[in-house]
Amino acid sequence: MFRRSKTETPSAETAPEKVGGKGRPTPTRKEAEAAAKARAKTPRTRKELAAAQRSTRAESSQRVRQAMKSGDERYYPARDRGPVRRFVRDFVDVRFSLIELVIPLLLVTLVLGYSGNPTLARWGNTLLMIMVLFVLFDMVTLRFRLRRELARRFPDESYRGLTFYAISRALQMKFMRLPKAQVKVGQKLPDTYR
Incomplete structure (x- = not known):
């Protein structure tokens, strides 16, 4: 119905900056599907399973240690x-x-x-x-x-x-x-x- 003229559209210089963004670009569908497939992929050997469990435990304990230092109560132990x-x-x-x-x-x-x-x-x-x-x-x-x-x-x-x-x-x-x-x-x- 109504069309804006090119002079009315806000330029990149005058557009307000988004505050509180996620700090990274949105992944493409191909990247997101590849990441989901990699997460869902089951380990074939006992060695791969142990390595995956170790990495998961390491990430979890790293998150808990960081929360204990910073005061983020979401990752505290239940006690x-x-x-x-x-x-x-x-x-x-x-x-x-x-x-x-x-x-x-x-x-x-x-x-x-x-x-x-x-x-x-x-x-x-x-x-x-x-x-x-x-x-x-x-x-x-x-x-x-x-x-x-x-x-x-x-x-x-x-x-x-x-x-x-x-x-x-x-x-x-x-x-x-x-x-x-x-x-x-x-x-x-x-x-x-x-």
Whole structure:
């Protein structure tokens, strides 16, 4: 019916750029069919089957490792998914834990133990036992504070396994925790985790 003149059509220079594209050209039908056929092709030998399973497992574990570092919860294992688990991770990560001091203290007690001086070795053992007691006290207070916060924030949820989850995370050094910490020490936690 209506025809646009050539002057009305937007040029490539004035056309708005598409934001959020997939970042690659759409494959041709021939390429898509070839890729589908390659995926559907069943392995002929046991060796090919094992290689295909290995590559699938490697891709899956690579995706999970990347998600654990970046915080993409879609690829987390089932034990780390959900708003309650995310809150427990954040609750543990914002507090300073005495476990951070245990590794340096172990080195000090090793040096004192091998110094050859029995008095220094006794001091090292005493220092280590005191630190273990402090860590146990820290874990007990973590449990009670966590339960109180969970009751306040998630009153209708089940808390089964959350204490073990929190304590096992708190006993790890911060840089070794997976999923990686998404909050900093002392940071205020958000009010909602839904």
